[in-house]
Amino acid sequence: MAQDDHSGTELAAADSSLAAQEFAGSTGTAVIPHDAFENPGFEPHRPRVTDEDAGREKRAQRTVYTLFYLSILGSVWAIAAYMLFPIESNDVGAVRLNNMFIGLGVTLALLGIGFGAVHWGKTLMTSAESIDVRHPIGGSEATQQGAVEVFRQADEESGFSRRTVIRNSLIGALLVFPLPAVVLFRGLAPQDQIPVELLSHTMWAKGTRLALDPSGVPIRAADVTIGSAFHVIPEGLVDLEHGRLEEKAKAAVLLMRLDPSELNEAPDRESWSYDGIVAYSKICTHVGCPVALYEQHTHHLLCPCHQSQFDVANHCEVIFGPAKRPLPQLPIAVDDEGYLIAQSDFTEPVGPSFWERH
Amino acid sequence: MSTATTRSTTPAKRSFTAGASEYINDRTGLAVAIKGLGRKAFPDHxxxxxxxxxxxxxxxxxxxxxxxxxxxxxxxxxxxxxxxxxxxxxxxxxxxxxxxxxxxxxxxxxxxxxxxxxxxxxxxxxxxxxxxxxxxxxxxxxxxxxxxxxxxxxxxxxxxxxxxxxxxxxxxxxxxxxxxxxxxxxxxxxxxxxxxxxxxxxxxxxxxxxxxxxxxxxxxxxxxxxxxxxxxxxxxxxxxxxxxxxxxxxxxxxxxxxxxxxxxxxxxxxxxxxxxxxxxxxxxxxxxxxxxxxxxxxPSPVSAGTQPDWYIGFADGALRLIPPGWEFVWLDRTWSFNILVPLIAIGIFIVLVLIYPFIEAWIKGDKREHHIADRPRNAPTRTAIGAAGVTFYAGLWAAASSDILATHFSLTMEGVIHALQATVIVGPFIAYFITKRVCLALQKKDREIVLHGYESGRIVKLPGGEFIEVHQPLDEYERWRLVSYESYQPLMIRPNARGKITVGQRVRAGFSRWFFEDRIAPVSKGELESGHDGHH
Amino acid sequence: MTRTKRRAGRRHPLATVALLALGLVFTGGAYAALSSGTVAQAEIDPNSQQTIEEGKKLFQANCATCHGLEAQGTANGPSLIGVGAASVDFQVGTGRMPMQMQGPQAQEKPVQFTDDQVKQLAYYVASLGPGPDIPADHLVNGGGDAANGAELFRINCAMCHNVAGAGGALTEGKFAPPLTDVSGVHIYEAMVTGPQNMPVFNDLNITPEDKRDVITYLKYLQDNRSPGGFELGSLGPVAEGLFIWIFGLGAIVAITVWITAKSN
CATH class of the missing domain: 1.20.810.10 (Cytochrome Bc1 Complex; Chain C)
Incomplete structure (x- = not known):
């Protein structure tokens, strides 16, 4: 083992010189004691009972082949279970039995082989250990020199370091050639759309009726009793041919009716509600989970994903959790027939924050 | 390439396996690999x-x-x-x-x-x-x-x-x-x-x-x-x-x-x-x-208890632990620190884990190959750092199930979040301190055992009337397990060839002191011999 | 580390087989032991003067302290005029009322009254003002469309009660209880009355037929064990992760110890 002159000193010196870095075996700040114990060498080999007792050896042998036979039994059982436990009817109980019995058969087949093989190795195969000699990973000095020589020769024959213009132009070409591939990835999303514009608008527009999720039946103001929570989509969403989920992901709204006396409304938003009925975006301003856990007495809205809490009585301001912005409010009114309608789209982008939002 | 299988001189007696393996080897040269690897030792633990x-x-x-x-x-x-x-x-x-x-x-x-x-x-x-x-x-x-x-x-x-x-x-x-x-x-x-x-x-x-x-x-x-x-x-x-x-x-x-x-x-x-x-x-x-x-x-429904699979939990937990209000509009752009801080914290954590081996090697300056695994107690600072990292990760991980912790232990989810915020920030330091002390104590115990043997539980009365407990000395094999480890010293700064002390040296010395100032060296032969004089 | 694992070598391989057999019997048995409880309908005439008188006596003895002698409400409990029979049947019939102590929310506990007494109380309160009635049997017997019910459940209920009805956390220590052993009548009553912090789902939001479908779905979940085996509490990835770490990896670490232990 390599020792250097740091050993024995109270504090090891920084290997400051170049020589120390070149010395591959530097011990760094390791302390090499002068009178360390010597390795006592291997302990005497201890035979196993199966090495000494022929009866035990026989028994181990029996155990091993029994396990292998059990494995065969398990495989056969799994095949039988495939046929004995069909799942043709609309019965989940049948699926449960099919899953369990095929599974247990396969389990037996696998564990039988596994326990058998390990038991064989542990009790019947020779228990002597072998000893490998380790060699330095870097190889011998001669090998390393040989590798260096190969590179040197290759460099000389190609002129890689000599012909710098060729070399540098090659490096340049290699750096630029992947760029077209990067550009190609623009095609991952439609060419004619800009995300910020899409994120800024939803399906809600002046006069769009509020409808029940999922049926799409419009809601009358009179239907919404105090303490109610209605899960709302814009009327017409269910009839969309394309982009239904994308529109729903922005337009989902929760409609609640509070006692108007409990609602603290800012003066400029008093006209956004109707007789204690308020509509807020259901999409969390944190990372976009649906916020729909409404507590009718505390007026708290909770997001189940990251526990942001919003106070419906105070324009859905954040009272706990990682979200920053209040849930956007949908201004609502009532049309001639008594149905709830939107006064306009949301006045700000709904859902999670994004860079261009301001 | 030579074949390593023995060619039988009497073809009639050759078994099918011998024939088949010779056929394959003549076309693949696998024998070289089998001869080289087949009897390699694989340490058992x-x-x-x-x-x-x-x-x-x-x-x-x-x-x-x-x-x-x-x-x-x-x-x-x-x-x-x-x-x-x-x-x-x-x-x-x-x-x-x-x-x-x-x-x-x-x-x-x-x-x-x-x-x-x-x-x-x-x-x-x-x-x-x-x-x-x-x-x-x-x-x-x-x-x-x-x-x-x-x-x-x-x-x-x-x-x-x-x-x-x-x-x-x-x-x-x-x-x-x-x-x-x-x-x-x-x-x-x-x-x-x-x-x-x-x-x-x-x-x-x-x-x-x-x-x-x-x-x-x-x-x-x-x-x-x-x-x-x-x-x-x-x-x-x-x-x-x-x-x-x-x-x-x-x-x-x-x-x-x-x-x-x-x-x-x-x-x-x-x-x-x-x-x-x-x-x-x-x-x-x-x-x-x-x-x-x-x-x-x-996009409209969601289930209570919405969680990712366990291995993504730490990231989800990190999102949950951010207090309200960490998002700003600045320069007409939205800066979502409630998302960036978890991402950056996790990123730093991942990079630190990734490069830890190089950091430790740099601090030690040890250029030798190491093939003997350390017992965790014999590298107290590393073990303590590991415990701190595990605590940090575990805190984030637990945060991903804050709602389930709340319902199953009758707590408030706000209380759980606040407790885990504290755990993630303070917990690693506590874990570090405790682990380091435990490691050092275990090392001291090992020294005691090497120097004085195991307590046998046998009490003997000496002729002078004094009672002592007989200690059972270790055999040389057990002793070797306890003394064969390496310890490191803090680095002492010395000027380099140009008489200067670089910033890198100072930083390295600082780390080295942090790592190795509480050092317990293995028992040496001399210590054991002199130790026997005064003790039983 | 000086490990001596003599014991590991002695484990009989057949133990595994026995364990497997045990597992088979156990799961099979558990599967067979499906039970479905039905709610007994009490034979109480809702309109008879006698029922209301009995209910009033019970009310004054057990509820009036908080809700007032005429159910008009006090500082400790809300007015019950107009809450309807459904509300009383739910609150008292699930043991939430009478309340043991003030807390984040009333806890379920053993029911304090007989079925008849619960009905008498319910009809007494119903006589004070119009409110939701106890639902008819055909709405709560689980004879509806489970698929429609499941969709409505996911949209209106799952965010609090979990998709599998396992329950979930609310703010400040409140929680949405598990629905795994709640009767159809009580589920229906909870929807129409909105107990505690639960919002009201009136008949114009979720029609009585839709409510029947939701109950049908929940009954389907109650009556059919998961096809995949034990549900681990239906808590999702948290339970699965803990299971694989503790039992999966635990079992495998035990196996590694056995494999590397010196055979005796």
Missing amino acids: WSFLLGEVALFSFIVVLVSGTFLTFFFQASMAEVHYEGSYVPLKGVEMSVAMASTLDISFDIRGGLFVRQMHHWAALLFVAAIGLHMLRVFFTGAFRKPREINWVFGFTLFILAMAEGFTGYSLPDDLLSGNGLRIIDGMVKGIPLIGTWTSFLIFGGEFPGTDIVGRLYTLHILLLPALVVALIAVHVGYVFIHKHTQFAGPGREPTNSVGPPILPIYAAKAGGFLFLIWGVIALIAALFTINPIWNYGPYD
Whole structure:
């Protein structure tokens, strides 16, 4: 083992010189004691009972082949279970039995082989250990020199370091050639759309009726009793041919009716509600989970994903959790027939924050 | 190339196996490899098998996953479900969801394979985690294994990516909300976030592309990378030969253990089947990811207790722990620190873990190869740093289940979040301190045992009337296990050749002092001899 | 580390087989032991003067302290005029009322009254003002469309009660209870009355037929064990992760110890 002159000193010196870095075996700040114990060498080999007792050896042998036979039994059982436990009817109980019995058969087949093989190795195969000699990973000095020589020769024959213009132009070409591939990835999303514009608008527009999720039946103001929570989509969403989920992901709204006396409304938003009925975006301003856990007495809205809490009585301001912005409010009114309608789209982008939002 | 098989002089007596192996060897030259590797020693310790757990559960993932690809259809086209599960009949859902339900309810044994695949995936990542902890705490990442640590850690990240992409494929409500969270996180990244999300989802969230794209990653790109890296990682285990714990006869220059053929092969081969069997047993008896309960993805509903699979939990937990208000509009742009801080914190944590071997090597300046695994107590600062890291990770991880902790322990979720915020910030320091003290105490105990032997419990009265307890001295083999470790000293700063002390030197000396100032050296021969004089 | 694992070598391999057999019997048995409880309908005439008189006596003895002698409400409890028979049947019939102590929310506990007494109380309160009635049997017997019910459940209920009805956390220590053993009548009554912090789902939001479908779905979940095996509490990935770490990896670590232990 390599020792250097740091050993024995109270504090090891920084290997400051170049020589120390070149010395591959530097011990760094390791302390090499002068009178360390010597390795006592291997302990005497201890035979196993199966090495000494022929009866035990026989028994181990029996155990091993029994396990292998059990494995065969398990495989056969799994095949039988495939046929004995069909799942043709609309019965989940049948699926449960099919899953369990095929599974247990396969389990037996696998564990039988596994326990058998390990038991064989542990009790019947020779228990002597072998000893490998380790060699330095870097190889011998001669090998390393040989590798260096190969590179040197290759460099000389190609002129890689000599012909710098060729070399540098090659490096340049290699750096630029992947760029077209990067550009190609623009095609991952439609060419004619800009995300910020899409994120800024939803399906809600002046006069769009509020409808029940999922049926799409419009809601009358009179239907919404105090303490109610209605899960709302814009009327017409269910009839969309394309982009239904994308529109729903922005337009989902929760409609609640509070006692108007409990609602603290800012003066400029008093006209956004109707007789204690308020509509807020259901999409969390944190990372976009649906916020729909409404507590009718505390007026708290909770997001189940990251526990942001919003106070419906105070324009859905954040009272706990990682979200920053209040849930956007949908201004609502009532049309001639008594149905709830939107006064306009949301006045700000709904859902999670994004860079261009301001 | 010479063949190593013995050519029999009497062809009539040659067995079929001998003939077959000669035939193969003459065309492949495998004998060279078998002769070289067949009797290699593989050191034996239970914790050395944890990497194999990861490898074998990956094999189970690969085999079961291949079966699933024959039935799964990665399409987001809408269909009305017409399969066997009554509560979803007629419900509109994507083809991906419908085909996953068909695997579960209409293909015999399909649910079993699906559950095996998912359970094996959870086990795969967990086994990598435990294996990494073993490697860290025994210092098995030291020279020459630093780069293999990096490969291994990269595999851990790839395994998480594999897991997350797979979790998202069925297009059910739970995984859909998971993707929604990913979308929200990506959008929170400055400058590129909005466009990145737009490109990932092929337009607005959720779009109709994401499942197909994740499928390509899940069954093509990521598995190819994992398989390639596993090959390199395991290849280096062969090149480096496995580390071993200190013990009689075990030297830094040898490797002692059962030979690969036959014992190790029997045990490891059997172990593959045992792991597979355990996974099969779990899959036969325990439900995992019941997508039939979750239903198809729809942006409006969500389930209480929406969580990612365990290995993504730490990231989800990090999001939950951010206090309100960490988002600002500045320069007309939105800065979402409620998303950036978790991302950056996790990023720093990952980088630190990734480069830890190089940091420790730089501090020690030790350029020798290390093949003897450390006992964790003999590297107290490293062990304490590891404990701090585990506490940090565990705090984030627990935060991902804050709601479930609240309901199951009758706590408030606000209380749970506040307690975990404290845990993540203060916990690592407490864990560091306690672990370091425990390690030092254990080292002292080892010294006591070497110097004075074990307490035998036998009380003897001396002629003078004094009572003493007889201590049983150690035999030389046991003593060797306790004294054969290396200790390091703090670095003392010395000027370099030009008479200057560089900043790098000062920093290194600072780290070195932090690492090694509480140093307990192993007992030396001299100490034992002089120690015997004054004691019993 | 000086490990001596003599014991591991002695484990009989057949133990595994026995364990497997045990597992088989156990799961099979558990599967067979499906039970479905039905709610007994009391034979109480809702309109008879006698019922209301009995209910009034019970009310004044057990409820009036908080809700007032005429159910007009006090500082400690809300007015019950107009809450309807459904509300009383739910609150008293699930043991939430009478309340044991003030807390974040009233806890379920053993029911304090007989079925007849609960009905008498309910009809007494119903006589004070119009409110939701106890639902008719055909709405709560689970004879509806489970698929429609499941969809409505996911949209209106799952965010609090979990998709599998396993319950979930609310703010400040409140929680949405599990629905795994709640009767159809009580589920219906909870929807129409909105007990505690639960919002009201009136008949114009979720029609009585839709409510019947939701109950049908929940009954389906109650009556059919998960096809995949034990549900681990239906808590999702948290339970699955803990299971694989503790039992999956635990079992495998035990196996690694056995494999590497020296055979005796």
